[in-house]
Amino acid sequence: MTTKQQYDQYKTTMQKIADVKYSNALLQWDQETYMPTGAANVRARQLATLSEIAHEMSTTANLGDLLTDLLSKDDLSAEEKFNVKQSHEDYFKQKKYTSVFVRELSEATSAAFNNWVKARNEDDFSLFENDLNKLIELKLQEADLLGYQNHPYNALLNEYDKGATVAQNDLLFEALKKGLIPIVEKIKAQPQVNDDFLKQHFPKDQQWQLGIEVLKIMGYDFTTGRQDIAAHPFTINFGSTDVRVTTRIDENDFSNMLFSCIHEGGHALYEQGLLDENYGLPMGEYSSLVVHESQSRLWENHMGKSLEFWQHYYLELVKRFPKQLQQVDVNSFYKGINKVIPSLIRTEADEVTYHFHVMIRYGIEKLLLTKQIKAKDIPAIWNELYKNLLGVIVPSNANGCLQDVHWSHGSFGYFSTYSMGTMMAAQLFQSFENQYESNNEYNYENKIRKILFWLRENVHIFGKAKNTNELCISISGENLNVRYLLDYLTKKYLAHP
Amino acid sequence: MTTKQQYDQYKTTMQKIADVKYSNALLQWDQETYMPTGAANVRARQLATLSEIAHEMSTTANLGDLLTDLLSKDDLSAEEKFNVKQSHEDYFKQKKYTSVFVRELSEATSAAFNNWVKARNEDDFSLFENDLNKLIELKLQEADLLGYQNHPYNALLNEYDKGATVAQNDLLFEALKKGLIPIVEKIKAQPQVNDDFLKQHFPKDQQWQLGIEVLKIMGYDFTTGRQDIAAHPFTINFGSTDVRVTTRIDENDFSNMLFSCIHEGGHALYEQGLLDENYGLPMGEYSSLVVHESQSRLWENHMGKSLEFWQHYYLELVKRFPKQLQQVDVNSFYKGINKVIPSLIRTEADEVTYHFHVMIRYGIEKLLLTKQIKAKDIPAIWNELYKNLLGVIVPSNANGCLQDVHWSHGSFGYFSTYSMGTMMAAQLFQSFENQYESNNEYNYENKIRKILFWLRENVHIFGKAKNTNELCISISGENLNVRYLLDYLTKKYLAHP
Numbered sequence: 001m002t003t004k005q006q007y008d009q010y011k012t013t014m015q016k017i018a019d020v021k022y023s024n025a026l027l028q029w030d031q032e033t034y035m036p037t038g039a040a041n042v043r044a045r046q047l048a049t050l051s052e053i054a055h056e057m058s059t060t061a062n063l064g065d066l067l068t069d070l071l072s073k074d075d076l077s078a079e080e081k082f083n084v085k086q087s088h089e090d091y092f093k094q095k096k097y098t099s100v101f102v103r104e105l106s107e108a109t110s111a112a113f114n115n116w117v118k119a120r121n122e123d124d125f126s127l128f129e130n131d132l133n134k135l136i137e138l139k140l141q142e143a144d145l146l147g148y149q150n151h152p153y154n155a156l157l158n159e160y161d162k163g164a165t166v167a168q169n170d171l172l173f174e175a176l177k178k179g180l181i182p183i184v185e186k187i188k189a190q191p192q193v194n195d196d197f198l199k200q201h202f203p204k205d206q207q208w209q210l211g212i213e214v215l216k217i218m219g220y221d222f223t224t225g226r227q228d229i230a231a232h233p234f235t236i237n238f239g240s241t242d243v244r245v246t247t248r249i250d251e252n253d254f255s256n257m258l259f260s261c262i263h264e265g266g267h268a269l270y271e272q273g274l275l276d277e278n279y280g281l282p283m284g285e286y287s288s289l290v291v292h293e294s295q296s297r298l299w300e301n302h303m304g305k306s307l308e309f310w311q312h313y314y315l316e317l318v319k320r321f322p323k324q325l326q327q328v329d330v331n332s333f334y335k336g337i338n339k340v341i342p343s344l345i346r347t348e349a350d351e352v353t354y355h356f357h358v359m360i361r362y363g364i365e366k367l368l369l370t371k372q373i374k375a376k377d378i379p380a381i382w383n384e385l386y387k388n389l390l391g392v393i394v395p396s397n398a399n400g401c402l403q404d405v406h407w408s409h410g411s412f413g414y415f416s417t418y419s420m421g422t423m424m425a426a427q428l429f430q431s432f433e434n435q436y437e438s439n440n441e442y443n444y445e446n447k448i449r450k451i452l453f454w455l456r457e458n459v460h461i462f463g464k465a466k467n468t469n470e471l472c473i474s475i476s477g478e479n480l481n482v483r484y485l486l487d488y489l490t491k492k493y494l495a496h497p
Numbered sequence: 498m499t500t501k502q503q504y505d506q507y508k509t510t511m512q513k514i515a516d517v518k519y520s521n522a523l524l525q526w527d528q529e530t531y532m533p534t535g536a537a538n539v540r541a542r543q544l545a546t547l548s549e550i551a552h553e554m555s556t557t558a559n560l561g562d563l564l565t566d567l568l569s570k571d572d573l574s575a576e577e578k579f580n581v582k583q584s585h586e587d588y589f590k591q592k593k594y595t596s597v598f599v600r601e602l603s604e605a606t607s608a609a610f611n612n613w614v615k616a617r618n619e620d621d622f623s624l625f626e627n628d629l630n631k632l633i634e635l636k637l638q639e640a641d642l643l644g645y646q647n648h649p650y651n652a653l654l655n656e657y658d659k660g661a662t663v664a665q666n667d668l669l670f671e672a673l674k675k676g677l678i679p680i681v682e683k684i685k686a687q688p689q690v691n692d693d694f695l696k697q698h699f700p701k702d703q704q705w706q707l708g709i710e711v712l713k714i715m716g717y718d719f720t721t722g723r724q725d726i727a728a729h730p731f732t733i734n735f736g737s738t739d740v741r742v743t744t745r746i747d748e749n750d751f752s753n754m755l756f757s758c759i760h761e762g763g764h765a766l767y768e769q770g771l772l773d774e775n776y777g778l779p780m781g782e783y784s785s786l787v788v789h790e791s792q793s794r795l796w797e798n799h800m801g802k803s804l805e806f807w808q809h810y811y812l813e814l815v816k817r818f819p820k821q822l823q824q825v826d827v828n829s830f831y832k833g834i835n836k837v838i839p840s841l842i843r844t845e846a847d848e849v850t851y852h853f854h855v856m857i858r859y860g861i862e863k864l865l866l867t868k869q870i871k872a873k874d875i876p877a878i879w880n881e882l883y884k885n886l887l888g889v890i891v892p893s894n895a896n897g898c899l900q901d902v903h904w905s906h907g908s909f910g911y912f913s914t915y916s917m918g919t920m921m922a923a924q925l926f927q928s929f930e931n932q933y934e935s936n937n938e939y940n941y942e943n944k945i946r947k948i949l950f951w952l953r954e955n956v957h958i959f960g961k962a963k964n965t966n967e968l969c970i971s972i973s974g975e976n977l978n979v980r981y982l983l984d985y986l987t988k989k990y991l992a993h994p
Contacts, residue, residue: 016546019545023546023547026520030527036722037720038738039721039735039738041738046519221535224533224536242532242533242535242536242539242540244533
């Protein structure tokens with residue numbers, strides 16, 4: 001066989017594996033949007049079977065031989081070489097898992113998800129405790145399977161951001177905390193911001209229409225996407241030609257839908273920006289969850305929560321909601337949506353105190369994974385940390401340690417990507433601003449188009465070919481760091497009080 | 498291994514195959530309901546991959562050996578024996594297909610479906626012609642793979658109704674035609690029925706609510722089902738705990754949604770009536786498409802289009818649509834929804850002339866599969882047959898030979914099950930009536946509950962364990978025949994003119 005024939009065979013295999021993984025993703029999307037409740041058990045086994053099949057297809061001896069063969073070829077293009085190298089690495093990682101383990105983990109997370117929903121609805125942590133212990137056990141087994149240096153958590157962090165370590169995360173979180181505390185203190189000393197107008201009644205249908213409109217303004221392509229309602233907003237895709245967002249609508253909390261919609265839109269633009277020709281290949285996959293989060297946070301915070309955006313769009317918004325907003329001027333609106341106040345719920349937190357939520361979860365995960373605590377200890381520690389770090393009294397586990405879905409998915413090591421991604425967003429956005437300001441006459445619509453184009457060119461098209469730090473360095477000349485985020489927050493909150 | 502262990506292993510394998518098939522079905526459901534248009538190509542390959550995987554899993558040497566082994570065991574229950582026997586037969590049938598053929602057929606039908614949609618929208622048959630020729634070629638290959646006696650069409654008919662033959666179908670259609678023609682003639686001589694009130698404006702949302710309500714009245718369980726909008730109403734399931742219906746709403750044609758909703762509801766009740774414990778096993782699958790259609794037609798015609806039903810429900814209907822219906826009494830409504838008039842569109846045809854639509858398609862399929870005609874000849878023959886058999890001038894291919902989706906799915910041999918199923922519905926319903934009348938005091942709500950219970954007990958729970966004729970004989974003491982349908986239509990349309 002020629003190298004080209006071998007490469008084609010590799011590509012065909014990878015595309016078939018992707019077909020199964022994306023079918024699995026559709027089962028998940030459906031589970032969270034439209035699936036009738038009575039189907040939960042059967043869906044769990046369908047998910048487990050597709051996971052098992054994808055794993056088996058990813059670990060055949062044929063594929064291993066083919067990859068090893070291709071790795072030694074010198075007549076591949078740079079992109080082809082990258083794909084082969086990455087797939088070769090993934091192959092040997094996948095080989096560390098048994099099919100039995102893959103199925104067990106899939107079934108355990110389905111059960112945990114269902115029990116988490118119950119526990120949260122009934123505000124009864126004990127309904128979720130056993131599942132959580134079981135998942136921690138499985139994730140520790142996974143860390144052992146994958147291997148790690150220094151800390152089992154490193155193996156899991158690595159799954160979401162290749163190369164991430166506890167040591168590095170600790171340093172970044174420490175610097176972030178040190179930078180944020182004085183900012184919070186200074187904001188506290190400012191006059192209280194009024195955001196009562198956001199808590200008026202905003203009818204569901206009108207909010208929905210606004211969300212669709214905002215996604216269109218961002219450049220989200222509805223011929224390769226759609227929005228639906230889900231209990232917990234998320235973005236999911238089945239290739240770059242089918243990238244779906246979900247949202248939720250609280251009729252009495254306007255900013256909830258609006259910013260979750262922009263956030264998910266940012267994730268979705270990334271997936272729509274991956275090249276269809278790379279379907280199933282590493283070049284066709286997102287770089288890391290940190291990079292993914294940098295996209296959602298860039299759109300949510302640096303665009304959607306900017307004064308510029310609302311100077312451009314506020315008149316239209318007031319036209320849609322005259323009763324609620326005609327007494328509110330654009331500056332008051334801007335201040336309201338950016339009000340800083342320590343709160344209970346991470347997804348509704350402001351840009352400044354948000355990171356304390358993440359740090360609390362990161363700290364608890366470290367304790368769980370080093371067996372210093374068990375699931376049953378979480379509520380007490382959670383509540384204690386919220387009191388100490390945020391000054392917030394947690395009234396119930398439903399609004400406390402049960403608020404987020406991630407642990408029920410077995411996603412330990414995921415949360416820290418939220419803060420790292422937010423840092424990266426600030427780093428990217430400043431780099432864009434530097435170039436944009438020097439090149440363009442100001443026009444906000446033009447700026448939106450430009451930033452999407454810039455992200456496509458500098459981030460999206462590379463897929464996995466550049467990791468988090470490589471992207472940061474190639475774009476900003478620096479490693480991922482906290483400075484850009486702290487500068488941005490300082491300028492936003494302290495320069496014009 | 499003990500027999501029990503072997504049987505468990507067989508069951509596990511079958512359940513995993515079902516997981517893949519039902520995942521494939523979810524991809525289809527999504528394609529017809531919510532999928533963004535830009536995803537068509539990628540979805541086609543995802544469907545093809547899952548088809549290929551299901552086929553590979555269904556034809557492993559291990560499964561063959563296991564089935565052959567189990568077939569000789571005498572310590573299996575009757576049900577277990579049936580499952581093994583049926584799976585053994587299916588296994589050797591599946592072995593006749595190559596994976597390449599399965600993938601090719603799946604990809605060809607996806608392409609054909611997309612081109613059929615285009616051809617129909619643009620009223621341009623030529624856009625679909627090549628796909629159709631390709632599919633006919635593939636279906637003839639399939640007939641050769643499967644083997645047949647006398648007629649290649651027999652192999653395809655057999656896929657939808659085991660044991661069905663051209664010879665038998667010809668006889669039944671001949672008898673049906675002979676019986677229907679004088680009925681149509683006599684109806685023509687009756688005073689014209691007024692159904693203008695059905696063509697008023699019935700708002701979409703209210704129609705939707707009515708559809709949901711009617712499904713509930715029938716006993717459709719929304720905890721294991723849901724309804725969505727699709728261009729072409731269908732029922733699909735992913736196990737008996739997730740059985741979904743779709744409908745379409747024409748605001749200016751009230752009966753369209755109403756009866757398609759009841760029709761699909763009938764299909765769905767059958768799938769919800771299969772036992773969850775038989776998931777993946779032959780006992781957990783519907784008997785044949787004829788039996789499936791008997792369920793939908795029984796609910797649509799014998800219940801939904803009966804005077805009894807509307808005597809029970811008409812006041813409620815008028816309450817929902819007072820403006821449109823308050824001037825219409827229940828007898829006029831009943832006559833209107835049962836108006837007999839030859840028409841263009843099969844799915845909107847009345848109970849009497851409906852079967853001519855089916856016969857036309859059946860005749861054309863025979864010509865195609867014996868290569869007496871090619872795809873390009875269809876429009877002319879179609880239009881000629883509509884003129885001769887129904888007296889209807891076909892104004893466009895979009896409303897003529899492009900109206901139905903089936904051929905784009907490669908479903909040749911499917912249409913005749915519509916008439917056979919309708920015959921069976923009449924046969925079943927009369928058997929129920931005989932028992933019901935002698936056992937029960939009259940109460941329509943009670944009757945609805947009873948008939949569902951009766952269908953569950955006499956049809957649903959058997960799954961594949963009884964074929965079409967076995968069910969007909971066990972319930973009515975007779976083979977499937979035309980007498981019941983003709984008697985029913987005579988009584989309905991000619992006894993009380």
